[in-house]
Amino acid sequence: MEKLSDEMRARLDSVTENYKLIEERICEAALRSGRKREDIIFLAATKTVEPQVINHAISLGLSYIGENRVQELLSKYESYDLKNADLQFIGHLQSNKVRQIIDKVSLIQSVDSPRLAREIARQAKLHNKTMNVLIEVNIGGEENKSGVDPVALSETISEISEIDGVFIKGLMAIPPICEKKSEIYKYFENMHKLFIDISAKKSDNVSMDLLSMGMSDDYSDAILCGANMVRVGSALFGARNYN
Numbered sequence: 001m002e003k004l005s006d007e008m009r010a011r012l013d014s015v016t017e018n019y020k021l022i023e024e025r026i027c028e029a030a031l032r033s034g035r036k037r038e039d040i041i042f043l044a045a046t047k048t049v050e051p052q053v054i055n056h057a058i059s060l061g062l063s064y065i066g067e068n069r070v071q072e073l074l075s076k077y078e079s080y081d082l083k084n085a086d087l088q089f090i091g092h093l094q095s096n097k098v099r100q101i102i103d104k105v106s107l108i109q110s111v112d113s114p115r116l117a118r119e120i121a122r123q124a125k126l127h128n129k130t131m132n133v134l135i136e137v138n139i140g141g142e143e144n145k146s147g148v149d150p151v152a153l154s155e156t157i158s159e160i161s162e163i164d165g166v167f168i169k170g171l172m173a174i175p176p177i178c179e180k181k182s183e184i185y186k187y188f189e190n191m192h193k194l195f196i197d198i199s200a201k202k203s204d205n206v207s208m209d210l211l212s213m214g215m216s217d218d219y220s221d222a223i224l225c226g227a228n229m230v231r232v233g234s235a236l237f238g239a240r241n242y243n
């Protein structure tokens with residue numbers, strides 16, 4: 001074994017502490033919302049984090065990791081411990097980059113147009129597979145933010161559900177930054193309502209299994225509002241220098 005620098009040792013120890021704390025909070029929120037710990041997926045958002053640190057988190061029991069930049073994912077790909085964790089794509093994805101990640105991820109969380117879904121399907125078929133996707137919702141209706149407008153969601157989902165090569169597994173959202181808890185609850189609750197409404201429609205090629213929302217500052221709140229997947233970065237790995 002390579003000897004760790006004191007700095008890296010301290011870094012890994014803090015990830016261990018953070019991991020335990022997040023696990024406890026997820027468990028507590030799951031129970032408070034009438035569910036069990038196993039009902040909630042803890043995905044670590046790993047942007048800017050070195051593979052050594054990510055793999056340490058995996059050794060603690062982390063089973064899901066998500067990258068949000070194609071170049072970064074490719075540069076780290078060979079170093080992740082993917083025997084013990086599942087790699088997903090969670091960031092904004094350009095159609096011309098789909099080809100580079102299609103055989104590397106198990107879920108693309110950020111599909112926000114039929115055009116992108118068609119390209120994902122086309123590339124997936126070249127690999128004889130169907131790609132699981134989440135539909136990203138712009139729940140705050142923010143300009144310049146990706147995601148489907150909630151008003152157009154039902155129609156967009158029926159259009160994407162007809163594309164052979166992709167399978168819709170749920171919804172994802174990044175709500176606006178809110179100062180008050182009551183505001184963020186409103187967005188999380190609206191997402192949960194959309195999730196329930198779409199589940200009730202029972203369309204082909206759609207299975208509303210995953211509601212991915214909640215990040216470092218609000219993952220417990222998201223779980224209380226019905227999220228079953230949270231994406232946590234800085235609370236686990238420490239503050240980043242860039243987003």
Ligand SMILES: *Cc1c(COP(=O)(O)O)cnc(C)c1O
Pocket residue numbers: 045047068090091174215216217231232233234235
């Ligand atoms: C970075 C990122 C997160 C996690 O953000 P934190 O606030 O650091 O927990 C979640 N989702 C997406 C899409 C991200 O890019």
